[in-house]
Amino acid sequence: MSKTKISNPQSLKFARVPHPSPLAADKRAALLKNPGFGRVFTDHMVTVRYHESQGWHDARIEPRAPIPMDPAAAVLHYAQEIFEGLKAYRTADGGATLFRPEQNARRFQQSAERLAMPELPESVFLEACDLLVSTDREWIPDGDGSLYLRPFMFANEIFLGVKPSSDYLFMVIASSVGAYFKTDAPAxxxxxxxxxxxxxxxxxxxxxxxxxxxxxxxxxxxxxxxxxxxxxxxxxxxxxxxxxxxxxxxxxxxxxxxxxxxxxxxxxxxxxxxxxxxxxxxxxxxxxxxxxxxxxxxxxxxxxxxxxxxxxxxxxxxxxxxxxxxxxxxxxxxxxxxxxxxxxxxxxxxxxxxxxxxxxxxxxxxxxx
CATH class of the missing domain: 3.20.10.10 (D-amino Acid Aminotransferase, subunit A, domain 2)
Structure with missing residues (x-):
């Protein structure tokens, strides 16, 4: 049985925190010429908090920054952590698409269930991904590149003891990427x-x-x-x-x-x-x-x-x-x-x-x- 507090996901509104100094367009363009894989990150990130007494709350998109963390945070000791990976693609008309993101949302829920974590509503997962792609749209490379999204969740309760955490943080970050394998070989x-x-x-x-x-x-x-x-x-x-x-x-x-x-x-x-x-x-x-x-x-x-x-x-x-x-x-x-x-x-x-x-x-x- 899921330990997620039942709430109406439609009531969860994402606050928008402006970035005070997004990367300049010329510097971004230089990075996108050859981004590699998983090393070039966009300006923003999405965060949503969970506590067993409140359910999902405090949703926001904000400037990408380090995460303040207590050394007793449960994830550091008992490894309650899950993640997903999906890509945003630039279309010929200048738009952007995701490929089957609802499947990532459902697998994220299944992973959460296996690790005794709260299940994030599918609608919140999708809105978080859409919001980050829309906000950082200029980071989607042209050609064969894509914007790799990394939704993840970890246990954030300050407690040393082997039990499911009561506190979690869900986040989405994005990375402009090229090919995964660094080889010119045909296979x-x-x-x-x-x-x-x-x-x-x-x-x-x-x-x-x-x-x-x-x-x-x-x-x-x-x-x-x-x-x-x-x-x-x-x-x-x-x-x-x-x-x-x-x-x-x-x-x-x-x-x-x-x-x-x-x-x-x-x-x-x-x-x-x-x-x-x-x-x-x-x-x-x-x-x-x-x-x-x-x-x-x-x-x-x-x-x-x-x-x-x-x-x-x-x-x-x-x-x-x-x-x-x-x-x-x-x-x-x-x-x-x-x-x-x-x-x-x-x-x-x-x-x-x-x-x-x-x-x-x-x-x-x-x-x-």
Missing amino acids: VSVWVSPDYTRAAPGGTGAAKCGGNYAASLLAQAEATKHGCDQVVFLDAVDRRWVEELGGMNIFFVFDDGSMVTPPLGGTILPGITRSSLLTLAKDKGIAVREERYSIQQWKADAVSGRLREAFACGTAAVVTPIGTVRAPDGEFTIGNGGSGARTEELKSVLVGIQRGRTADPHGWIHRVF
């Missing part, structure tokens, strides 16, 4: 972690919480040491079944045109890009199976040629081909080591919808302005 390489797992049955694998990513960092460092761009995690029970990468889902494409992706079951994050690609593939008559796929079968199918393509997908990575797989017992190449026709086809359709270049048959686009 990324991945390292199969022999020692570390991402999530176990009954754990927090399906929640988007910071602890999952902290637990992946050592394995990611191991991947980097072996010259790979990303780590691949196997299941925690049999250490056999492919689950997902360090921060994205995975698909496999076979010689008969069919596709496989690991099934959801509590240990894999239910990616919104993953869900969208499943729908788009079915629209095109592509047979897609959500079933377990072992690392041994992955290697055998790549060697035999049955497996033609593999790709990672997520909000940040979009659709990224996987070319090489390395493990302690050797490595193998998928297809020609680069991208493939199916990968590029699905990426083209997805990106076309996201950026308003093609029809949106499923009503996924959310117009901000």
Whole structure:
């Protein structure tokens, strides 16, 4: 049962605090020429507070600034923290859109429930994102860039004790971004972690919480040491079944045109890009199976040629081909080591919808302005 205090989200009004000195246009333009990923931040942020005695309150958009925090804040000791990631895209007519933001809002609620946190109303989540995009619209890059939104919530009660916090802060910040992977290679390489797992049955694998990513960092460092761009995690029970990468889902494409992706079951994050690609593939008559796929079968199918393509997908990575797989017992190449026709086809359709270049048959686009 949710611990959220029931209130009317329509009564929550966002106060607007003017920025006294927003970044000058010429300096902003210089940053947007090559923003990288996650290092260039906009002028503003959104904050909404929660207390179990008041519910959601004190909503505002204000200048981006450090967060005052007590050293006994619960998040620093017991890691009650969740987040989301979604992008705003500039349209040809100068407007801006979000892609399926209601799905991010619902996943945020599911993550909150798993970590015993209050559930933010979907309408408040959407209004917060819209307000930040509208306010910082000049920070949306042109071309293939986008404005990456990071909604997050953390426990803010000043208390040392293992219990759900009574006080929380929800925030949204935004970062102008380019490509996620810093490589010019036609495909990324991945390292199969022999020692570390991402999530176990009954754990927090399906929640988007910071602890999952902290637990992946050592394995990611191991991947980097072996010259790979990303780590691949196997299941925690049999250490056999492919689950997902360090921060994205995975698909496999076979010689008969069919596709496989690991099934959801509590240990894999239910990616919104993953869900969208499943729908788009079915629209095109592509047979897609959500079933377990072992690392041994992955290697055998790549060697035999049955497996033609593999790709990672997520909000940040979009659709990224996987070319090489390395493990302690050797490595193998998928297809020609680069991208493939199916990968590029699905990426083209997805990106076309996201950026308003093609029809949106499923009503996924959310117009901000």
